[in-house]
Amino acid sequence: SQTIHQWPATLVQPVGSPLSLECTVEGTSNPNLYWYRQAAGRGLQLLFYSVGIGQISSEVPQNLSASRPQDRQFILSSKKLLLSDSGFYLCAWETQRNTEAFFGQGTRLTVV
Amino acid sequence: AQSVSQHNHHVILSEAASLELGCNYSYGGTVNLFWYVQYPGQHLQLLLKYFSGDPLVKGIKGFEAEFIKSKFSFNLRKPSVQWSDTAEYFCAVISTSGTYKYIFGTGTRLKVLA
Numbered sequence: 001s002q003t004i005h006q007w008p009a010t011l012v013q014p015v016g017s018p019l020s021l022e023c024t025v026e027g028t029s030n031p032n033l034y035w036y037r038q039a040a041g042r043g044l045q046l047l048f049y050s051v052g053i054g055q056i057s058s059e060v061p062q063n064l065s066a067s068r069p070q071d072r073q074f075i076l077s078s079k080k081l082l083l084s085d086s087g088f089y090l091c092a093w094e095t096q097r098n099t100e101a102f103f104g105q106g107t108r109l110t111v112v
Numbered sequence: 113a114q115s116v117s118q119h120n121h122h123v124i125l126s127e128a129a130s131l132e133l134g135c136n137y138s139y140g141g142t143v144n145l146f147w148y149v150q151y152p153g154q155h156l157q158l159l160l161k162y163f164s165g166d167p168l169v170k171g172i173k174g175f176e177a178e179f180i181k182s183k184f185s186f187n188l189r190k191p192s193v194q195w196s197d198t199a200e201y202f203c204a205v206i207s208t209s210g211t212y213k214y215i216f217g218t219g220t221r222l223k224v225l226a
Binding site: 032034036041042043044046049051057059090092094096099100101103104105106 | 118121144146148155156158161163202204206212213214215216217218219
């Protein structure tokens with residue numbers, strides 16, 4: 001069966017420090033991968049999506065970037081965190097048949 | 113641009129009341145439509161989905177949704193809610209024409225009073 005792993009679950013980082021959140025999927029190949037930020041009253045804001053290795057589409061201009069170095073690995077990064085980067089980040093995958101999305105456990109990021 | 117609107121941000125109902133949550137999407141092509149639910153402290157999970165065929169789809173736990181193409185709507189309904197339906201509900205859309213953007217609405221927080 002397919003599973004998705006996202007870590008860490010919580011993270012506290014100082015302003016100006018780098019960020020790396022990792023997401024891996026098991027049990028499937030060539031998934032579409034997504035990074036979302038969830039905020040109260042704003043739903044799930046799509047940040048990045050990827051349809052293949054090295055293929056990244058950015059939805060919102062911001063201080064973050066994403067990479068997909070392997071088929072089932074999706075990384076969310078920042079060189080210098082801002083206070084406004086605090087939030088709850090979710091990774092998700094779905095098959096390339098545009099069907100159900102499956103979510104990781106999420107990462108609560110607090111920038112201090 | 114592809115977008116999803118959920119009109120109700122907070123809904124409070126008593127048990128046994130009927131529920132309808134609105135969802136409208138904006139996209140010129142063909143889409144697949146979804147409702148997800150997030151119970152307190154849990155992951156998002158799929159409630160129901162529409163790909164094609166009968167526009168009235170039934171999901172888990174007695175939920176159903178109706179796709180009205182002319183109105184670009186996919187409203188969620190349940191005839192009689194229970195306290196355990198307290199959760200946040202998200203409508204989502206993905207185009208079938210290859211843009212691969214899985215877009216979610218802002219969510220509706222439902223609280224059911226026992």
